[in-house]
Amino acid sequence: MSIKRYFPQVSTSKDEGPQKKVKLSESPDLPTLDNELLPLLDLSSPSLSSHDSITEHFDKIAEHLFQRSYLVCYSTKRDGSPKWVLYEFLEFEFYMIKAGCHLDPYTHDEAEQRLPGVWYFHRVPRYNGKAAAGYRSGSRKGLDLTIGTPDTPASSDSSPPIPVRGGILLRSLRRVSDSVVVSGPSLLVDELLRCSGSPGITDLVTEKWFGEISAFRPPSTHTSSQIYKSSRIGIDLSNPSSLDRRLQYVCKPYRFYILPRLLTANGRGQTFLGVYDHCVDTLQVSKSSLAGKIASLTGLQPQTVDRYLKAYRDALASGELEPFIGPSGQGAASSPVTFLQLVGAWRRRHLAE
Secondary structure, three states: OOOOOOOOOOOOOHHHOOOOOOOHHHOOOOOOOOOOHHHHOEOOOOOOOOHHHHHHHHHHHHHHHHHHOOEEEEEEOOOOOEEEEEEEEEEEEEEEEEOOOEEOOOOOOOHHHOOOOEEEEOEOOOOOOOOOOOEOOHHHOOEEEEEEOOOOOOOOOOOOOOOEEEEEEEEEEEEOOOOOEEEOHHHHHHHHHHHHOOOOHHHHHHHHOOOOOEOOOOOOOOOOOOOEEEOOOOOOEOOOOOHHHHHHHOOOOOEEEOOHHHOOOOOHHHHHHHHHHHHHHHOOOOHHHHHHHHHHHHOOOHHHHHHHHHHHHHHHHHOOOHHHEOHHHOOHHHOHHHHHHHHHHHHHHHHHO
């Protein structure tokens, strides 16, 4: 599959004649297109059928996006010359349904997520089998880079591919030109709409992109940063449906991010948790030095780190999941302390199994 553009824009001025799609290849100064990312977004191989193998593959995609890729918002000036804005990835989350082995109930499972390497703007949920009513608006907007099953899978496995639907939810970007951080799925979409000169998602997709929602990635030259992982933001156990699967996936480490000191707008508890796990599991920081190390990496105040550590450790020692299940658990993931209590209780249960 050929991915042609990054958030392209064509002029809408009436005095410039009919609109034309502008191909990246027509701009000689654009970075070289990355041909290595798209195959990574194909998770249909039967060899990726265990949670360990899928998580390992998510790690590979995350490393590629953080260390070798930019998001490029491409547009055309009034004089016809190209213009683009580069963004670095700071934070994203994985959501995926793969038949028979990875049934993440928090995945949207929309038709646009069937193919890999496609821009999927979040749609209004379907109810009673009805088709989605359009794109989400307001603070509910979001954008995924899809992971799925290509029409012609490149897998060397002799077995047929397994259908996959899912996406990588973009949560935080940093604009390269001025280092401005855009954090939060809705604000991120707003930034890309502004960059593209579009009043809304429908206008961008239908008028500027002509319905072509393919994505692409040029390689970056920025230096590598430590990659952290945590639970995803904003999901909890308040919905009693599919509880067994929600218990399985609610704390999966499918959120990836770098530069935690910059990610202060949302998900502080999740960011803290990822840094904590890195310090304990990878760096093996001593207990006496742990709080100071976390504070230096996250920019959190020492007293805040102490409070978060206590909430997590107490729940890990004696916490129960039941208070977080059903209506009483609504919003547990939005508060750092209650989120860490949820994770501590969840991990305690899994350690006991």
